Amino acid sequence: MxxxxxxxxxxxxxxxxxxxxxxxxxxxxxxxxxxxxxxxxxxxxxxxxxxxxxxxxxxxxxxxxxxxxxxxxxxxxxxxxxxxxxxxxxxxxxxxxxxxxxxxxxxxxxxxxxxxPSPSSHSQRSLLTKEECMGIIQQQIRLIHIPSLEEEAHILVYGLEEIYIVGEDRFLRPYNIVQHNGTIVDVHQVLTWDTPLQVPFEQGNVFFQDNISLDEVKQKATHPDLLPISDEQKQLCIAAVTDCLRQEFPNDSGKWEFARIERHNGYIHGILHPLASHDPHSVFKTKCTMIVNPETNKVMTYINNEVLMAPFKEFAAAPKAVVTKAEAREKLLSRIELKPCHIFNEEKGQYVLASLLDCDYGVHAVTGELLRLADI
The missing domain is CATH 3.30.310 (TATA-Binding Protein)
Incomplete structure (x- = not known):
């Protein structure tokens, strides 16, 4: 109005x-x-x-x-x-x-x-202390390579991978999963095939529209990104993504892991990781996103972030770690935070009290220096 x-x-x-x-x-x-x-x-x-x-x-x-x-x-x-x-x-x-x-x-x-939400619409749970989460803290500390633009080199750092901890049962929810507002289905399947597809891949047009009709509003239609993904649709998506790989990367059988399926802007995104270039210590993960039309179950286009990370390949490699994980944990403990927050529990249909385990600092794995990660 x-x-x-x-x-x-x-x-x-x-x-x-x-x-x-x-x-x-x-x-x-x-x-x-x-x-x-x-x-x-x-x-x-x-x-x-x-x-x-x-x-x-x-x-x-x-x-x-x-x-x-x-x-x-x-x-x-x-x-x-x-x-x-x-x-x-x-x-x-x-x-x-x-x-x-x-x-x-x-x-x-x-x-x-x-x-x-009103107080009665959520699950009341007590928060854990940092001392009660020592096992989780040890588990979440990672040795990672961070590319430094200033030094044009990879810096080896111990950092804490943020995660949500829910209640006394210490149920863990990955940070990136909670931040995504659409439906997510894990796949974790290595894609293989016997023969390539000779038919060339045809790029489709993708329109990210977030408009709805008045009838959809009146009917309180579910947002497309919140619709469930059935087992049948999951298999159709795997087949479509595999066919695209057979067309565009015919020699890559067994070289890609289909990590998960996500709904975004009315489309289905297939998230793939190349196994050969997978570096468990890299802060940036190489991935290929296949955008699938949910109505035709065909790949419309794909985005490979390997091109964006190509400049980092020229950076000097990081030396081997001198500092141990246990030593890094002791230096990080005073900087690690447990931030109270709420996350939505899909099974219960309500918000539950949780703690975000987070840390803005890292430990240089060679010098032992405490670093603010945003400054690297």
């Missing part, structure tokens, strides 16, 4: 004049999810706040949430207020609200996204 300033009589077609208020509403719940003033100009006093409490009260009215129970302020800077979901007495980025005001307290923008 759009509201124009009262003084605007004529306007250019398809153009909103400064001060226009654009409001997006959830068609199912009727809740306002965003308010934007064009060119950060506000002419109405209906959205003017004299105090922080008045602004929070308006947010509570719009969202039907309660401050201090469902959301709390995370930070305020230059008249921009960022709120996050508040669950188990911790702030959580599973839900966020941002409010921007001008110098007079008038609303410039409002944005709400994510989830703000």
């Amino acid at each position: 759009e509201w124009f300033p009262e003084h605007v009589i004529d306007r250019e077609e398809e153009c909103n004049p400064p001060g226009t208020v654009v409001v997006d509403v959830n068609i199912h719940s009727g809740e306002i999810v965003s308010i934007i003033t064009v060119e950060d100009t506000s002419y109405t006093s209906l959205m003017e706040f004299q105090s922080f409490e008045e602004m929070v009260s308006q947010i509570e009215t719009i969202t039907d949430l309660t401050y201090g129970a469902h959301f709390k302020l995370k930070e305020e800077k230059d008249q921009t207020y960022r709120f996050q979901a508040y669950l188990d007495k911790i702030l959580s980025p599973i839900g966020e609200i941002e409010v921007r005001l001008d110098e007079n307290g008038r609303l410039l923008s409002y944005l709400k996204y994510g989830d703000f």
